[in-house]
Amino acid sequence: MISKEEISGTIKRYRSGKITIGTICSHSALQIFYGARQEGFKTIGICTPDRRFVYEAFRYARPDYYIILDDYKDLVEERFQEELLRRNAVVIPHGSFVEYVGAENLKKDFHVPIYGNRSALEFEGDRRKMRTWLQEAGVRVPREYQDPSEIDRLCIVKFHGARGGRGFFVVDSEKKYREKVEIGVKKGIVNESDLEKRTIQELVVGVRYYPQYFYSLMFQGEVKAGEGRVELLGVDRRVESNVDDLYRIPKPEDSPGIEPSYVITGNIPAVLRESLLPRVLDLGRRVTEASVKLFPPGIIGPFCMETICTDSLEFVTFEVSARIVAGTNLYPGGSPYSCYLFSEPMSTGRRIALEIKEGIRKKRLIDLVS
Numbered sequence: 001m002i003s004k005e006e007i008s009g010t011i012k013r014y015r016s017g018k019i020t021i022g023t024i025c026s027h028s029a030l031q032i033f034y035g036a037r038q039e040g041f042k043t044i045g046i047c048t049p050d051r052r053f054v055y056e057a058f059r060y061a062r063p064d065y066y067i068i069l070d071d072y073k074d075l076v077e078e079r080f081q082e083e084l085l086r087r088n089a090v091v092i093p094h095g096s097f098v099e100y101v102g103a104e105n106l107k108k109d110f111h112v113p114i115y116g117n118r119s120a121l122e123f124e125g126d127r128r129k130m131r132t133w134l135q136e137a138g139v140r141v142p143r144e145y146q147d148p149s150e151i152d153r154l155c156i157v158k159f160h161g162a163r164g165g166r167g168f169f170v171v172d173s174e175k176k177y178r179e180k181v182e183i184g185v186k187k188g189i190v191n192e193s194d195l196e197k198r199t200i201q202e203l204v205v206g207v208r209y210y211p212q213y214f215y216s217l218m219f220q221g222e223v224k225a226g227e228g229r230v231e232l233l234g235v236d237r238r239v240e241s242n243v244d245d246l247y248r249i250p251k252p253e254d255s256p257g258i259e260p261s262y263v264i265t266g267n268i269p270a271v272l273r274e275s276l277l278p279r280v281l282d283l284g285r286r287v288t289e290a291s292v293k294l295f296p297p298g299i300i301g302p303f304c305m306e307t308i309c310t311d312s313l314e315f316v317t318f319e320v321s322a323r324i325v326a327g328t329n330l331y332p333g334g335s336p337y338s339c340y341l342f343s344e345p346m347s348t349g350r351r352i353a354l355e356i357k358e359g360i361r362k363k364r365l366i367d368l369v370s
């Protein structure tokens, strides 16, 4: 892992008035660039040649500079890292950033300061570590089964990594499990290494909500955790194909070939019953406190909890995303929650930039990067 001392040395060499914000042109990059610009930062888009026109097409969100490369994995090459360092860059790791560059590369070979805590990405990328984190937080998690022979109810079978639900399937017995694995392998959706790292989880019945949080070290407030505060910046729901529109098929039982799938295709906004806010704020606070314990200084910046609210109004959390999530793209002009926290329209992208700006002002930028 790149050491804190090394990053600290880099930040000391940076010219504080010339800090730029960079990220890979994908996922939530428009929002990140737009938000950084609103807070007065110059921005760097790390981009493949074919994508550049997309970012040029949005004049208020296009980056000020580009680093053009053919393959995002090349970002660890010295010449690209040197350019980022020369421009005093702080890089924002969104979901595609981690996926494209590779978690291992980011941990060991990427010397440019990253906003947030690199160790959080490790906890996020490993389902076992994530479960330990959620259990340490004392939040409710779905029951898990080590062996298919234990399956005694409706379960969802999930695979490793941020793959947007691809290949997941639902079973209610060991027999069904074996059948569906066979089909998945035949279709090439599931391979041997996927099966080694699969998770069998109770299928929680209820309504999904994905609250988007921000752990701030620079601002204090009512929902305290570690040395800072937890903010609720928005809530969304994912729209997954085909499960979310299966009801449109008049009689699914007449079409046995149709199986539910959970591939993410988009997001829609949501607000919660106000009486559920105590629970949702408490969830964010607990998960932050646990992160401070498990990987200090904790989950700095944006994160999202993937939850299912049951009909007894309990939230069951099946995943944490330890970084900005694409669902925040719904709220570039602020959300029905961020408007009660900030007097200006506050997206998660802008919130990141605001935190960095405050870190620079307080001479504490080093506390926000790793």
Ligand code: ATP
Binding pocket: 142, 156, 158, 161, 162, 163, 164, 165, 166, 168, 201, 202, 203, 204, 205, 208, 238, 240, 262, 264, 306, 308, 318, 319, 321
């Ligand atoms: P990403 O990393 O992009 O968040 P992923 O591949 O890790 O996606 P999950 O987010 O764990 O996958 O799950 C994808 C979808 O599967 C969820 O949004 C949800 O609809 C469904 N799902 C996952 N776990 C459960 C569960 N225990 N009960 C019910 N539905 C679930």
